[in-house]
Amino acid sequence: MNTLHQRIFFPFSFFIFISYIIFLADTADYNFAFSVVGKVPYGDKISHAVLYGVMAGLLNYGLAFRKFYILQLGSFIVFTFALLEEFSQYYIPSRTFDLYDLLADFIGVVLVSIWRKI
Template sequence: MIKFFQGVTIVFLLFIIWIIFSANTGGNNIFFEFVNWLPFGDKIGHFFLFGCLTLGVNFAFNFKKFTFWEVLPLGTFLVSVFVLIEELSQGFLPNRTLDVADLLADGLGIVSFTFIGNVLSKKGFFGLRVTNK
């Protein structure tokens, strides 16, 4: 089952990279049209995109935790660093704007889906269990 989560997570990460590339280059697609039509669609999108990515990465890593800090799953840390770099880079791009509300929505999604993932993994969701290795 881990291989399945790894594959789905890689595909989802590629989807997010495509969205970021499209936004950075000023492209327009059906995803952006839907987000713009939906009230608070941008913030909802940030919440769910990076929350789901966090959930997928954590399951793909079987909720591996840092050996020196066993509270934070490795996947949550990696997605958080990715999000922080991506959001801060927007301040340097002409087609993008650095928005603290986007960063807040990203963070809320990451925290929420880390919690959901921890609950699911402790209950043995799809046979996965939290490991500290």
């Protein structure tokens, strides 16, 4: 697989994966992975940070680490997506808005962005 295909394939694949996780949560279809994460102390917050951090890293890679003002464009897009997804939970009966989930998303995105600059 050449570099251009990787830059498209990896972020797109991970976005599909996260979309599936969000779909399962929105439909209250909690499977084995959800129950394991729920048993780990702060597992939900750690999962948020890791998933959104990985998605930001892959999207930044896919966008060749382009900048949007002082931010990496991929990180800006992922955090905007996280913000919209978290606020949408007000309107989904099986979900609840959690500011700490949003904070965990932000931490994951920022850590990946800082890691890239090191």
